[in-house]
Amino acid sequence: MPLYTVTCETHGMSLVLAPMSEADWFMACGECGRLSPRMVESFQFQQDNLRLYTDGQGGRYSHALGQDMPESRQARDRAAEAKGVEFVTKAEFLADNREAADALAYREHVDAGGEREPWKPADTSGFTIGAA
Numbered sequence: 001m002p003l004y005t006v007t008c009e010t011h012g013m014s015l016v017l018a019p020m021s022e023a024d025w026f027m028a029c030g031e032c033g034r035l036s037p038r039m040v041e042s043f044q045f046q047q048d049n050l051r052l053y054t055d056g057q058g059g060r061y062s063h064a065l066g067q068d069m070p071e072s073r074q075a076r077d078r079a080a081e082a083k084g085v086e087f088v089t090k091a092e093f094l095a096d097n098r099e100a101a102d103a104l105a106y107r108e109h110v111d112a113g114g115e116r117e118p119w120k121p122a123d124t125s126g127f128t129i130g131a132a
Helices: 073-083 090-096 100-110
Strands: 001-010 012-017 026-028 035-037
Touching: 073 100, 090 100
Parallel strands: none
Antiparallel strands: 001 012, 001 035, 026 035
């Protein structure tokens, strides 16, 4: 399903996900539902890559679901709900995992040309080697 940009007088520009069969020159604003002009833009396609899912060995088995990954997101979500599995987004994961968020921020900093932090050996003062 393509994304359309709609310009509402009240809410400004917003993205509306709608089937091509429902796309018209005037579409409902995503916030208030008021008919607003649709901007003409290049087509944006969002592919559902779930059907391309493979595990580390090239199979389709999902350890979270305990079965092969279904072909559609709806089927995956139904299977997950039946088993009590909750999938989280990258943003939700990073909000709950400070160490991962810091590592990702550092990687983005370095990828953007930022300075690397100098390597420091780990503090081993609390460890002893040999028999006690």
